[in-house]
Amino acid sequence: MSYQVLARKWRPRTFEDMVGQEHVLQALIHALESQRLHHAYLFTGTRGVGKTTIGRLLARCLNCETGVTPNPCGECSSCQEIQEGRFVDLIEIDAASRTGVDDMRELTDNVQYAPTRGRYKVYLIDEVHMLTNQSFNAFLKTLEEPPEHVKFLLATTDPQKLPVTVLSRCLQFNLKRMTPEHIAGHLRHVLGAEEIPFEEPALWLLARAADGSMRDALSLTDQAIAFGNQKLSASDVSNMLGTIDQRDIERIVNALVEGDGPALLSEISRISDFAPDYSVILADLLSLFHRVTMEQVVPGSADNALGDAEQVQALARKLSAEDAQLFYQSALIGRKDLTITPDARMGFEMTLLRMLAFRPGADRREPPAISSGGQSVASEPRDEPDPAPRPEAESEQPETQQPQSEPETEVAEEPVREASQAPAQPEPEPEPTHEPEPEMPAAPPVAEEDASWLASLDAQAETAGEYEENYPLSDDAPVTEEPPPDVADEPVDQPAPAPEPAFVEPEPAPEPAIESAVEQEPVPEGEFVWHRDFRSLGIVGMPGNLASHGAMSRDGDVITLTIDEGHARLLNSRHEEKILAALRNRFGDSIQLRTEHGNPGPHTPAAYEERQRKARQEAAEASIRQDPVVKSIVERFEARVVEESIRPAETSRR
Structure with missing residues (x-):
């Protein structure tokens, strides 16, 4: 037969x-x-x-x-x-x-x-x-x-x-699609009755390749028996199907978890000899990270659909939630990008290298910042060079305090001139310092009209101290070089500064009000206050974010961190280690950390900073609304203050 x-x-x-x-x-x-x-x-x-x-x-x-x-x-x-x-x-x-x-x-x-x-x-x-x-x-x-x-x-x-x-x-x-477990169980029964030796991983490879069809699974089994000469081995089935073994997936993931770049590239090179479908490999990785995340969020939910439940559970304990999400999203985006990459292996390698290089907590940004030897171009804009020279310029000019009104005279005259002629910046104007007397009579009509609020403006400047400190110019770098000392003695007789303060002064002016509003909340001085001094601990990233939503209490060497249920669910052992290291750095190596779930109350760093931010914002808005220059602009030009655009002067607080 x-x-x-x-x-x-x-x-x-x-x-x-x-x-x-x-x-x-x-x-x-x-x-x-x-x-x-x-x-x-x-x-x-x-x-x-x-x-x-x-x-x-x-x-x-x-x-x-x-x-x-x-x-x-x-x-x-x-x-x-x-x-x-x-x-x-x-x-x-x-x-x-x-x-x-x-x-x-x-x-x-x-x-x-x-x-x-x-x-x-x-x-x-x-x-x-x-x-x-x-x-x-x-x-x-x-x-x-x-x-x-x-x-x-x-x-x-x-x-x-x-x-x-x-x-x-x-x-x-x-009729439902067959699950891999059903197919593998039936193949185990059929091969046992047929007396065909087999390896368990080979059955799971066939079950997954069948894609829910029992007839396809049996047909593939027939082909695998002929391919393996009356026996089923995982390597033969993998070669026959043109896919990689589940153990290959496990080795790739282990290299990612350990951060072992050479091992990862070696594994990619090895599996590339089989000319696999890299999209299928990324799909297997997506399935694995999805099940790992499910096991992390709902322990015990990992099924044995692919015969690797123990591996999933072990990986869920070893891998952080951030890493699992990063790996999943990187594989998802990388699988989509495979269709537009010049070479499939190149796209696959780049996907895995992104997973390796940009893991949470991995300090991978430093090498690009110093790659040019000692002075990196990339680090210059991040150091914010603009605010740095300003204190130096201010500190270099204390001996000539009076010329501060003169730059405003020059700046005030420039907008009036620009209305009729187009000089960009009149830098070569040291000579006009001898000619301001003939040009001054052109401005009195404006000065007489606004004499009341200009006088109040000067009074505010004199009571607050140095005029430049309360009303700093935003573009004063080229202007500070021009003022001669002999014209600086006329702060009141020079009415031309009117247009300049209207456009430059409103932002720094509310600074004293902001500072007073921020200091409303009473906090003890001379001791460490958790919600006030939390940032001095230097806890950054996800651990710092989670810890900022908790309340601290101390009993001897034991510090208890009370965190609400939503944030505590994201807290893992790696986060606790970083928080404990920062606490020991501040209070000593004998400190022990204990975390508990509960209501942290209002005295958390996050809530404190939010209250401070709201206070500064409200003070800034109030200061802008009450500023006489802003009021004058609103009245004269029928302008409107866009309150959504008001921001407190954060840089001035530092």
Whole structure:
């Protein structure tokens, strides 16, 4: 006898032999036991999940000589003929090849004839969605009211293509895709009966490659047996499928977790010899990191769908939540980018290197900052050079305090000139210092009109101290070089500064009000206050963020950190180690840290900083609204203050 493939040899012969479709079998068994039989059944599902097999089993149950039963004997002539595919009253029709309306009319004409051998005439129509609309129309009346001796069993992989008029006339059963666990268990049973030696990882590779189809799994098993010369090994199955072993995935992840770059590149080089599909590898990594995250958030939720539940649980304990999220997002983006990379391996390597280089807590930004030797171009803009020279310029000019009003004279004259002529910056104007007397009479009309608020402005400057400190110019670098000392003695007689303070002064002016508002909250001086002095501990990143939402209490050498439930869920051992290191650096090596869940109250660093920020913001808005220069602009030009754009002068506080 010729060899029979496993998919046909191990086709289920009873309902008990079916794997993974218990919800369908339960309904059919109860219907057969109670004799509540419908005239039309529709079985849907992907390929190879048992649609046709259930149809043949149901035909045996209906025509077994022992009676209508969910357990056919399998020995009578009807059962044997149905099993062998030669039962005259079981008509199997392939709708993919017989789609015409004439074929359907022939079927409906023959429906009226009684069965020849069996109790029922069973029509098993496979891929019924391939019928044309005309065929469906010719079939509808017969499908709705067939003779008592006729049963219709329809099977399809695409029920969306069926007319709703057909769906409404059938009992529909959706067959599920086989899980890898079901497929691996069935393959274990089949190979044991066939006496084929196998390795457990090979079964999981076949189960995953089958993609939910038991028939595909058995066909791949046949191919793997021939490939491996009557035995199944994981390496042979991996080579046959063109994929990598689950152990290769494990080695890649271990290299990522350990931060071992050479081992990671060595592993990529090794698996590239098999010419794998890198998109499939990234999909495997995505599945793994997804299950790791589930295990971290909901312990015990990791299933054994891929035969690696223990590895997932161990990785969930070893990997931080931030790393798992970074790896998942990097693999997701890298898989999308594979289609546009010049080379698939290049894109795969870059994806893994991003995971390795940008892990949370890894100080990977320092090398680019000093890559040029000693003075990096990238570090210059980050050091904010603009504020640095300003204190130096201010400290270099204490001996000439009076010329501060003169730069304002120069700056005030420039906007007036720019209205009629276009000089950008009148730097070569040391000579005009001898000519201000003839030009001054041009400005008095403006000065006389605004004399009241200018006088109040000068009074505010004199009471606050140095004029420049309270009203610093934002663009004063080129102007400070021009003022001569002989014109500086006329602060009141020079009315031209009017336009300049209107546009430059409002931002720094509210600084004293801001500082006084920030200091409203009473805090003890001379001792460490958790919410006030937290930033001095130097805890950065995620540990600092989580700790800032907690309240600290100290009992001897034991410091208790009370954190609310939402933030405590994100706290892990790595975070606690960094917080403890900062505390020991401040209070001594004998300090012990204990964390507990609860309500931290209002005295947390995060809440304190939020109150400080709101106070500064409110003070800044109030100061802008009360500023006489701003009021004058609003009145003269019918302007409006956009309060959403007001920001407190954070840099001046430092």
